[in-house]
Amino acid sequence: MGITGLFLVTFLIVHCGINACIFFNDGGVTFNAAAEFMATNLFIRIMEYVLFIGIVVHIVQALVLTLHNNKARPVKYAMNNGAANSKWYSRWMGLLGTLILMFLIIHLDHFWLKTRFTGLDQHTLFDQMKSSFSHLWVVLIYCAGMVSLSYHLMHGVQAAFQTLGWNHKKYTPFVKKAGFVFSIVVPFIFALMPIFMYAGWIK
Amino acid sequence: MNLTLKVWRQNSAKEAGNLVSYPVKDISEDMSFLEMFDVLNEQLITKGEVPIAFDHDCREGICGMCSMFINGRPHGPKQGVTTCQLHMRSFKDGDTIVVEPWRAKAFPVVKDLVVDRSAFDRIIASGGFISVNAGNAQDANNIPIPKPDADKAFDAAACIGCGACVATCKNSSAMLFVSAKVSQLALLPQGKIEATMRVKEMVAQMDKEGFGNCSNTGACEIECPKGISLENIARMNREFYSANITE
Numbered sequence: 001m002g003i004t005g006l007f008l009v010t011f012l013i014v015h016c017g018i019n020a021c022i023f024f025n026d027g028g029v030t031f032n033a034a035a036e037f038m039a040t041n042l043f044i045r046i047m048e049y050v051l052f053i054g055i056v057v058h059i060v061q062a063l064v065l066t067l068h069n070n071k072a073r074p075v076k077y078a079m080n081n082g083a084a085n086s087k088w089y090s091r092w093m094g095l096l097g098t099l100i101l102m103f104l105i106i107h108l109d110h111f112w113l114k115t116r117f118t119g120l121d122q123h124t125l126f127d128q129m130k131s132s133f134s135h136l137w138v139v140l141i142y143c144a145g146m147v148s149l150s151y152h153l154m155h156g157v158q159a160a161f162q163t164l165g166w167n168h169k170k171y172t173p174f175v176k177k178a179g180f181v182f183s184i185v186v187p188f189i190f191a192l193m194p195i196f197m198y199a200g201w202i203k
Numbered sequence: 204m205n206l207t208l209k210v211w212r213q214n215s216a217k218e219a220g221n222l223v224s225y226p227v228k229d230i231s232e233d234m235s236f237l238e239m240f241d242v243l244n245e246q247l248i249t250k251g252e253v254p255i256a257f258d259h260d261c262r263e264g265i266c267g268m269c270s271m272f273i274n275g276r277p278h279g280p281k282q283g284v285t286t287c288q289l290h291m292r293s294f295k296d297g298d299t300i301v302v303e304p305w306r307a308k309a310f311p312v313v314k315d316l317v318v319d320r321s322a323f324d325r326i327i328a329s330g331g332f333i334s335v336n337a338g339n340a341q342d343a344n345n346i347p348i349p350k351p352d353a354d355k356a357f358d359a360a361a362c363i364g365c366g367a368c369v370a371t372c373k374n375s376s377a378m379l380f381v382s383a384k385v386s387q388l389a390l391l392p393q394g395k396i397e398a399t400m401r402v403k404e405m406v407a408q409m410d411k412e413g414f415g416n417c418s419n420t421g422a423c424e425i426e427c428p429k430g431i432s433l434e435n436i437a438r439m440n441r442e443f444y445s446a447n448i449t450e
Binding site for chain 1: 209211222272274275276280301303306307308309371373374375376413414415416417418419420421422425426433434436437438439440441442443444
């Protein structure tokens with residue numbers, strides 16, 4: 001879970017970086033150039049397959065572990081005060097992950113399927129973004145998806161380091177802080193994209 | 204103090220159990236939680252009912268026998284104490300207190316609040332030892348050990364094996380217990396020799412017993428009456444990976 005999770009985190013960094021090009025507000029010139037590079041670069045094309053494998057493995061691992069964990073406690077507690085000793089999002093990673101998966105299916109349908117297979121309705125990916133984000137419901141779903149992602153990362157990033165045994169007196173406090181900042185900043189930047197486009201702040 | 208207790212009653216591992224309400228009256232707030240149970244059991248015996256079975260031994264927080272899941276938390280609402288050190292002043296007059304046994308497949312209920320924790324013993328027997336004859340106590344500083352290592356080993360060795368970590372873990376994982384036992388030996392020169400074998404065997408036994416997997420919620424560290432740190436779990440993960448890579 002840790003290795004696949006951290007791999008998916010590196011993808012988020014690239015994805016966020018590329019898409020943040022829309023904030024240059026140059027009519028999508030920089031963004032379209034970046035998208036064009038991503039679509040034609042052989043390494044990125046190979047990594048696309050690796051990414052999908054990463055997502056599937058992450059999900060399969062989660063399912064296998066969850067089934068195993070459920071079996072480890074056949075009789076549940078009548079009263080269990082989990083809030084007293086752990087963060088709610090650390091206990092609900094499966095639910096958050098499912099919400100992210102639901103978001104992901106919508107998201108892939110909006111952009112990935114169209115760019116790779118069925119063809120864009122609009123001329124460029126930038127115009128496609130503008131048209132997709134002209135609907136309020138799409139913007140709301142994207143924002144909700146990013147809230148789920150944020151909480152998932154808030155636990156996931158630092159937990160991955162713990163799972164991999166990367167614990168150090170000096171660095172662990174930094175990892176925890178950095179993981180927290182990452183979990184807020186990256187989903188926030190992502191969420192700003194549909195919001196800005198819907199509001200018409202990006203021309 | 205007058206309280207209402209809702210206690211898990213279960214005749215044996217095979218029979219189903221249920222929560223039974225018991226009113227208890229005139230409880231002193233200076234009593235320990237277990238003494239309050241003694242009072243209740245005296246009342247039950249007088250009435251000709253079967254007393255509630257619960258584990259206890261030293262009643263001073265060092266043996267790790269007492270094991271009650273009180274109001275949704277192992278060893279009750281206080282941090283850093285076992286059930287025997289929990290006093291009734293931690294509750295309010297008129298409170299309803301729910302008391303359940305540790306719940307995990309690896310800890311089957313024997314009777315009422317008593318669970319079988321021999322899974323822990325089997326994990327220790329699988330590798331939680333050193334195979335050399337230690338002989339008499341050596342002269343101090345005969346084997347130089349860095350102070351930070353000695354401190355960490357000592358902190359890990361504070362684990363009393365009560366099972367609160369398993370009880371509170373949403374996955375019933377025994378990682379905190381096993382990692383404390385792995386760490387306590389792995390940090391010291393006497394234990395380093397067998398470190399790779401130890402971590403592999405103990406993790407294998409832990410999995411065999413049917414404990415769940417660690418998802419790093421950190422609940423175990425909060426509920427551990429001896430304050431065993433999550434750092435031990437990371438150390439065990441590290442030991443485990445390197446043991447599997449090197450061999």
